[in-house]
Amino acid sequence: MAALDESPPASAAERPLDGTAALMAALGIMLVAANLRPAVVSVSPLIDTISDSFGFSSSTAGLLTTLPVLFFGIAAPVAPRLAHRFGIERTIFASLAVLVAGIALRLVPSAGALFGGSVLIGAGIGVCNVVLPALIKRDFAHRSGLMTGLYSMTLSGGAAVAAGLTVPIDHALGGDWRLTLAAWGLLVVVSMVQWLPQLRRVHTVDATKPSSAVWRDRTAWAITIYMGCQSLIFYTFGAWLPKFLTDERGMSTGAAGAVLAIGQTVGLSCSLLAPIVAGRFAGQRAITLGSLGFSMLGFVGLLTVHGWSALWAGIIMIGPGCGIGLALLFMVLRSNSAAQAGQVSGMSQAVGYVLAAAGPILIGAVHDSTGSWTIAMSVLACAAIPQGIAALRAARAGRMTPDPT
DSSP: OOOOOBSSOHHHHTOOOOHHHHHHHHHHHHHHHHTSSHHHHTTGGGHHHHHHHHTOOHHHHHHHHHHHHHHHHHHGGGHHHHHHHHOHHHHHHHHHHHHHHHHHHTTSSSHHHHHHHHHHHHHHHHHHHHHHHHHHHHHOGGGHHHHHHHHHHHHHHHHHHHHHHHHHHHHHTTTOHHHHHHHTHHHHHHHHHHHGGGGGGOOOBOOOOOOOGGGGOHHHHHHHHHHHHHHHHHHHHHHHHHHHHHHHSOOOHHHHHHHHHHHHHHHHHHHHHHHHHHTTSSOOHHHHHHHHHHHHHHHHHHHHOSSOHHHHHHHHTHHHHHHHHHHHHHHHHSOSSHHHHHHHHHHHHHHHHHHHHHHHHHHHHHHHHHOOHHHHHHHHHTTHHHHHHHHHHHTSSSOOOOOOO
16 A cells, blocks of 8 residues: 655655644545535435335345445555545545535436445545545644544534434425435535635655555554444444334334434534543543443443433444544554554555445344344444454554654
């Protein structure tokens, strides 16, 4: 994998921004981040309607949320090469264009277009997922905790808004789920317009040979496993919670979407606060393991208590909410440079998202074979175990082994 080494001298390339330039760059990063989840999360509240349109099984319907996540991982190794050829800023802009194209393709009334659009959505988001942490490392090195918190909060915020507004938008558009999914493309266009000034300060990356050192680093692997497990829980829980609530708790589609939105909102708050608080300490084990403990408690409550679903969903989302912010923070804190941050970002997202992509299909298959969402959700909760084990090293104070010079 190519390293994200900036073409100007290191001292210039990684010099933190300040003043108006920093403000505009931060705003641009947050607007991009706000668009990296709605195109995926908005499918979940409409999954029954979409499945009925095509006669999908639970496993096939799971592909609609799995394909984008899978292509998050597939696109990750390509991102540094694109940044080398076209520059980081142009790469982000082009990735947003691919995201818009994928959203638009889902307007075509065929199953092939629906899945094809999901592939493009995953590819566009996947590239942004990799290059944005390196951009934060480069431009906000002395504000990494705050900027990572804002970035991860905006990621979670986009997911929460999509979860809460998708069903009302669908009702407003007369129940046309294709138009509902397409509506989220308007926000991407706004982000592209705001990003245009960044194209004037394009930074390319050196054509350094791929570095394999990060793939042999235990801390990098711990971050990767931690990232993969938290993503698996986040996307799988978001994909199937509405179905669980409608089937097992008798909720309406709108009420189930509202519960998901509440959970996502809790995750939003945690994704902002966790990296800001954790960044003040050399090690982050306490907050990392504590958030996982809350998540497990939430699963127990959701599966055993017939009521308070919004409360349990919120407690469950403490884990993934803190997890995304902490995973991104680990990439910054444990790396020695923007180049290495890009490498571990690419590695953790390539492997982690491929792992996470199996979640919706696996849990859908468990439900199909057992007929029980309770059993399926119990299996999902077990993903917190390897995540906790990985956290013991990923959250430990220190840095990865520096790249060989």
